[in-house]
Amino acid sequence: MANDAELFDAWSAGDQHAGAELFDRHFSAIARFFRNKVSDDFEDLVQQTFTACLEARERYRKASSFRTFLFGIANNVLREHLRRRSRNRLDPMESSAYDLEPGLSTAFAKAREQRLLVEALRRIPLEHQVILELFYWEELSAREVGEVLEQSEFTIRNRLRRGKELLRRSLSELAENPEELESTWDGLERWAEEVRGALE
Secondary structure, eight states, X not given: OOOHHHHHHHHHTTOHHXXXXXXXXXXXXXXXXXXXXXXTTHHHHHHHHHHHHHHTGGGOOTTSOHHHHHHHHHHHHHHHHHHHHTTTOOOTTTOBHHHHXXXXXXXXXXXXXXXXXXXXXXXXXXXXXXXXXXXXXXXXXXXXXXXXXXXXXXXXHHHHHHHHHHHHHXXXXXXSSHHHHHHHHHTHHHHHHHHHHXXX
């Protein structure tokens, strides 16, 4: 079975079957990336991501993984989409997904703690939401998240720490009682894994 880099080389050379295999291999992860941040047009953004990926093939460095390259493209597609929607007022360090699309459903999250986690994530600044989701849901290392966002590993580790602080504050505002806050926070990694599964 060909690896991602080999498939991408073949797709770049015109092999549509290789492109389809890459799409099938990474569709769930890229759809999950968009689904908690935008409404029902997330599938269009997935398509745009794969199209932009092929157009940016000259920028792909084989030293990094295809997956981090693809998430980097997805992040750029997301920012451009949200910028257009917010009429260029997007500041990912300040704006949250909730600010931009307050009515987005969390119905895919079944347990109360899952819904609470998803809603709390949507209320922190987008930059921190993306970092936490890539780290917890996609299980990328801090170095890989840095490759996606074109930031140093040190910066990502600091933003992970800050993102967790913001997430806990957001959870405390949404939780019905201290016990719910603690059970959600204590089970963060388990809930993240369950939400990841629900988004597939």
